[in-house]
Amino acid sequence: MAQLRCENLSVGYEDGIVVSDISFELNKGDYVCIVGENGAGKSSLLKGILGLAQIKTGRIEYGDGIGRADIGYLPQQKDYQKNFPATVIEVVMSGFLNKMGFRPYYNKSEKEKALEILADFGMAAYVKASFASLSGGQKQRVLLARALCATDKLLLLDEPATGLDPVATEELYELLKRLNREKKTTILMVSHDMNKAVSDAGIILHVNKGSGCGYFGPSSEYLDSDAARHFLGLDYKEKNLQEKGAKEDPETVKEKLNERVKKGERYV
Amino acid sequence: MFDTLKLLFSYDFIVRAMVAGGLVALCCALLGVSLVLKRFSMIGDGLSHVGFGALSVAAVMNVAPLAIAIPVVIVAAFFILKLGKDSRVQSDSAIALVSSVSIAIGVTVTSLNGGLNTDVYSYMFGSILAMSKTDVYISVALSVAVLILFLFFYHKIFAITFDSDFAKATGVKADLYNMLIAILTALTIVVGMRIMGTMLISSLIIFPTLSATSVVKGFRKVVILSGIVSVICFFVGLYNSYSFNLPVGASIVLANFVVFCILMLVGKISKL
Numbered sequence: 001m002a003q004l005r006c007e008n009l010s011v012g013y014e015d016g017i018v019v020s021d022i023s024f025e026l027n028k029g030d031y032v033c034i035v036g037e038n039g040a041g042k043s044s045l046l047k048g049i050l051g052l053a054q055i056k057t058g059r060i061e062y063g064d065g066i067g068r069a070d071i072g073y074l075p076q077q078k079d080y081q082k083n084f085p086a087t088v089i090e091v092v093m094s095g096f097l098n099k100m101g102f103r104p105y106y107n108k109s110e111k112e113k114a115l116e117i118l119a120d121f122g123m124a125a126y127v128k129a130s131f132a133s134l135s136g137g138q139k140q141r142v143l144l145a146r147a148l149c150a151t152d153k154l155l156l157l158d159e160p161a162t163g164l165d166p167v168a169t170e171e172l173y174e175l176l177k178r179l180n181r182e183k184k185t186t187i188l189m190v191s192h193d194m195n196k197a198v199s200d201a202g203i204i205l206h207v208n209k210g211s212g213c214g215y216f217g218p219s220s221e222y223l224d225s226d227a228a229r230h231f232l233g234l235d236y237k238e239k240n241l242q243e244k245g246a247k248e249d250p251e252t253v254k255e256k257l258n259e260r261v262k263k264g265e266r267y268v
Numbered sequence: 269m270f271d272t273l274k275l276l277f278s279y280d281f282i283v284r285a286m287v288a289g290g291l292v293a294l295c296c297a298l299l300g301v302s303l304v305l306k307r308f309s310m311i312g313d314g315l316s317h318v319g320f321g322a323l324s325v326a327a328v329m330n331v332a333p334l335a336i337a338i339p340v341v342i343v344a345a346f347f348i349l350k351l352g353k354d355s356r357v358q359s360d361s362a363i364a365l366v367s368s369v370s371i372a373i374g375v376t377v378t379s380l381n382g383g384l385n386t387d388v389y390s391y392m393f394g395s396i397l398a399m400s401k402t403d404v405y406i407s408v409a410l411s412v413a414v415l416i417l418f419l420f421f422y423h424k425i426f427a428i429t430f431d432s433d434f435a436k437a438t439g440v441k442a443d444l445y446n447m448l449i450a451i452l453t454a455l456t457i458v459v460g461m462r463i464m465g466t467m468l469i470s471s472l473i474i475f476p477t478l479s480a481t482s483v484v485k486g487f488r489k490v491v492i493l494s495g496i497v498s499v500i501c502f503f504v505g506l507y508n509s510y511s512f513n514l515p516v517g518a519s520i521v522l523a524n525f526v527v528f529c530i531l532m533l534v535g536k537i538s539k540l
Contacts, residue, residue, distance in 0.1 A: 050437040073437040084305060086430055087486040094427040098438040104420040130485035150438055 002027050003066040003154055003186055004049070008058035011041065011048030017056050018044040021212035024205050026154070028064055029184040031177075033191050033201035033219070037231065040209040042190040043076065046156050049188075066154055069098045072147030074157040077139070086131045088142050092118060095149025110149070117145045121175065137168025144175065152179070157189040161196075169193075173200060194232065198222060206231065223258045234258075272511055282510070284399040285463055290502055291411040292460035293472055293520075297498030298418050299453045300473035301480075301491050302429045311348055311450065312473035314363035315457045318344040320466040321370030321377075323391050328381045334402065337458045344370075345450040394465030394517030396509065407459050414452055418491065421445070426487050465517040472498065475524035482528075482535035501527055 002025035010020040019041025026032060034042045047053035049060060050073055062068065072095070092114045093106055100106070118124055121141045126134065131142060140160055147155055157176075161169040173196050179185040191197050197204060198219050206214035206227040214227030222228050229235050234257050276282050296312075303309050322340040326333040344366060351362035378388050390398060418425065424445060427435035432442045453473070461469040476494035484493055505520030512519075 047433075052433055052436055069439055071437070073434055075431065075433045075437075078431070083481075084430060085481045085485050085487055085490045086426070090426065090487050091430065094423060094430065094434070095438070097423060097427050097435065097440055100423070104422065106423070128486075132485075146434070 001063040003062065003064045004188075005061040005063070006049070006058065007061070009045070009048060009060065010056040010058055011044050011053050012056050013044075013053055018053070019048075019207060020056075020210065021058075022205075022207065023058075023213060024216045026186050026188060028153075028186055029180065030203055031180045031187045031189075031201045032203040032205055033189050033197035034205045034207060035191065035194070035197055035231070036207035036214070037209055040207045042207050043158050045207060046073075046158055046188070046190060050156060070151045070153050072150040072152070072155045074140070074143050074147045074155065074160050076158045076162065083132050087127075088118070088123065088129050088131055088134070089114060089127045091131050091142055092145045092149060095146035098150055114145070114149055117148050118142075121145055135168070136164050137171060140164065140168070140172055141175065144172075148179075152183050152185050154186045155179070155188070157187065159190050159192060161191070161193060176200070204228075224254075272507070276507070276510055281397055281399065282506075284401070284404050285396050285516075286503070286506065288399045288404045288407040288459065289463050289506065290499055291407040292456055292463070293498045293502035294495050295407075295411050295414045295452065295456040296460060296469075296472035297476035297494040298414055298491060299449055299456060300477045300498075301487075301494055302425055302449055303453065304474055304477040305429050306432075308359070309470070309474045309477075310360060310363045311345070312453060312457060312470035314348055314367045315341050315344060315454050316461045316466045316469045317367035318370040319458050319461050320391050321372075321374035323462075324374035324378050324388055327387050328377050333462075334406070334458065338455065341454040341458050342451055345454040346447070349446060349450050390465075391462065392466050393515055394461070394463050394468060396463065396506070396516040398462035403459055403462070406455070410452065410455050410459065414456075417448065417452070422488075422491075425449075430487070463516060464520065465515075468517040468521050471521045471524060472502075475501075475521075475528055479524070479528045479531045482532045483538070497527055497531075498524075 005025040007023050009022045010017050011022075012018045022045060024032075034045065036042050044053050048055055050071065051068075093110065096106055096110045096114075099110075115124070115127065118127060121144070123138065123141055123145070126138065126142075131139065134142065144160070147157075160176075161172055164172065173193075176187060176189070177200055180187050187201075189201070201219050203217065204219045204222040205216050206222070206225070208214040208227065214231070215222060215225040217225075223232075223234075234254070237257060238254060300309070300312070303311055319337050319341050322337040323333050326336040329336070348359070348363055348366055351359065351366075374388075424435070424440050427438075427440055428442045428445050432446075436442045457469055460472060464472060476498035477490065479497050480490045480493035484490055501523040502520055505523040506516060508514060508523065509516040509519040
């Protein structure tokens with residue numbers, strides 16, 4: 001049974017629909033990457049699932065022991081958080097809010113769990129540090145820890161690597177991969193990193209501007225799909241190479257281009 | 269000094285100003301932490317201008333000032349929050365619009381009725397004589413409400429202030445809390461502006477948070493310290509106002525400014 005199933009989902013705001021007709025399902029331990037053009041509505045799709053944007057049509061079903069409160073969320077970073085007076089532990093503990101109900105304060109076991117996650121992320125020395133003083137990569141790890149306090153079953157991430165340097169980006173993706181493998185955490189991530197989407201994630205969800213899912217399936221076959229070929233400009237490149245008099249047959253050219261995407265070239 | 273204090277406490281109006289004003293200072297500081305950190309600090313300024321308009325109209329109509337000012341300012345708080353969410357009007361322009369229109373209404377109504385009188389002057393710059401018994405009751409009720417909010421819903425307020433999207437995604441009714449904070453701010457401003465003045469009340473919201481954030485780094489410490497700073501500055505200002513015969517609102521703002529400068533310096537030095 002799927003943890004999360006979206007059927008013909010259209011999401012938007014007060015002034016209209018942003019993303020329409022999306023259907024997909026998430027099973028336990030899936031690592032799904034949402035890709036698509038800027039403005040295609042990738043973030044809005046996440047927000048719709050989280051209840052931050054309006055569901056216009058279609059529906060969302062939960063299953064396999066997952067409820068509305070079992071979703072962890074790592075939003076895009078906001079500017080005002082840069083100078084916010086908060087300690088690391090204060091930020092991480094706020095992940096427990098969904099379990100508190102009317103209880104006004106956190107209990108001891110929650111505090112212990114927060115410390116445990118921080119230690120696991122190599123942030124034990126920063127528990128009482130100011131959140132604003134951390135580096136970009138450390139901040140994202142703290143926010144990921146906060147999301148994990150909410151749940152380690154299902155994580156929704158919105159471009160978590162934006163603004164991080166290459167090392168921090170790599171570390172963050174390693175962390176996600178580890179969570180996915182060791183704890184069977186289901187991951188649904190919006191990302192611009194084509195190479196990571198293809199290599200780390202098992203499944204790709206391609207969102208087309210205005211016209212629903214361009215592709216939903218295993219990442220190994222994604223590069224051969226029409227959606228990907230159009231999105232990455234592969235058709236165009238192939239034609240170019242052949243016109244330049246490349247001697248290889250079309251199949252080899254295609255393979256080579258796919259290799260280059262997998263290696264991490266965003267624009268081949 | 270003790271003689272002066274003794275004398276101070278012997279005047280009923282000063283005791284009322286102390287109780288109501290001290291509580292208002294505390295409420296402003298606590299609510300201010302959330303407003304300032306969410307970049308909503310000008311909401312205080314906007315609401316106090318609306319309050320001025322409402323009080324002027326009430327003075328002309330000869331009705332109890334609070335009976336008109338409280339509902340009007342609460343409606344304005346709703347309106348400013350709503351306008352701010354609508355992407356067509358940015359919240360800073362929304363507040364500026366609402367402010368100047370309210371002042372315009374207040375001044376127009378006053379001049380139609382024979383020009384500026386002492387009442388209207390004291391709405392602008394505050395008066396130590398302004399606090400009635402009703403104000404004392406309202407400010408007590410208000411501070412109880414604000415304290416309950418900050419004691420029992422502290423973590424929710426933190427989450428909403430730090431990251432309202434995350435708070436909403438985990439099921440916190442962020443819009444409801446934001447509205448509650450705006451309404452409490454509106455009430456606090458209506459009570460406080462008559463002692464502080466329309467032009468000066470918003471500093472009670474902004475200064476304590478800025479002072480506290482320059483020396484401490486945790487959210488809880490900022491909340492506690494800003495409350496303490498605000499109340500102390502209020503009493504120092506009130507005392508100075510009485511002993512040196514200064515306008516009360518201005519001397520409270522100056523006390524806040526001096527403390528802010530000192531704490532900024534302390535913060536800078538401790539980082540060296």
